[in-house]
Amino acid sequence: MASSSVATSLSTTDENPDILGNFDLDIDDIIDLSSVLVRVDEEVTENHPKSALGTRYWHECVAVLREKLLARGWQLEDAHNQPRVALEYGNGAKLTLIACGGDVNTGTNKMPKTRNSKGSQTQAAVNSNAYQHSLELENTLPSVSASQETFEGCWFFLVYHDSSLNEIRMEISKPLEFSLGRITNWSNRIILPSVKLDNYSVNEDDFDASPDIDIPIVPKG
Numbered sequence: 001m002a003s004s005s006v007a008t009s010l011s012t013t014d015e016n017p018d019i020l021g022n023f024d025l026d027i028d029d030i031i032d033l034s035s036v037l038v039r040v041d042e043e044v045t046e047n048h049p050k051s052a053l054g055t056r057y058w059h060e061c062v063a064v065l066r067e068k069l070l071a072r073g074w075q076l077e078d079a080h081n082q083p084r085v086a087l088e089y090g091n092g093a094k095l096t097l098i099a100c101g102g103d104v105n106t107g108t109n110k111m112p113k114t115r116n117s118k119g120s121q122t123q124a125a126v127n128s129n130a131y132q133h134s135l136e137l138e139n140t141l142p143s144v145s146a147s148q149e150t151f152e153g154c155w156f157f158l159v160y161h162d163s164s165l166n167e168i169r170m171e172i173s174k175p176l177e178f179s180l181g182r183i184t185n186w187s188n189r190i191i192l193p194s195v196k197l198d199n200y201s202v203n204e205d206d207f208d209a210s211p212d213i214d215i216p217i218v219p220k221g
Helices: 017-023 027-043 052-070 120-138 146-150
Strands: 009-012 075-079 082-088 094-101 153-162 167-179 182-191 194-196
Touching: 017 027, 027 052, 027 167, 027 194, 052 075, 052 082, 052 094, 052 153, 094 120, 120 153, 120 167, 120 182
Parallel strands: 009 182, 094 153
Antiparallel strands: 075 082, 082 094, 153 167, 167 182, 167 194
């Protein structure tokens, strides 16, 4: 397992808008997903179970990412009921993307954790990333492009609803450490634009929002 002293590479789509292309995504895809998540905020009420919002976020993130990426040559996977999408490289390397709920640090400069406890499949994926990362540090990987070295392995699409700021925050990050059932450290993080919900009166106390929405995307500078 890699040391927690390893520096995390932090990027934003505001600074590097082309970085999403490494996942066959673009900012319009993120806006489409944001629109779906805003709809979820409108539909989930105080009468739903407390876990409903997070669960619906997860469901819709999985569905939207699959819809986008399967049409672009990715493959659907369900490793022990963990839904994923995966892209095979020509040399046998693989890029995998998994949707997951994050904690309050998601989409910020602080180090996030996964929101809920994860099982053996996640731990195995993180261990594989950590081993790959150690080989990269030792320069013992087979000769591939620098871009591919970074954008392979297992990545997580984290999403978090911040009720105090009334916004949705997201990032795509590569896990490096796993502790007590949660991912606790990341080698690479890509911060996506946050989605402000202030115009829609959507929070725990007021779920009456207009169905005519215009998603306010806020760059992370």
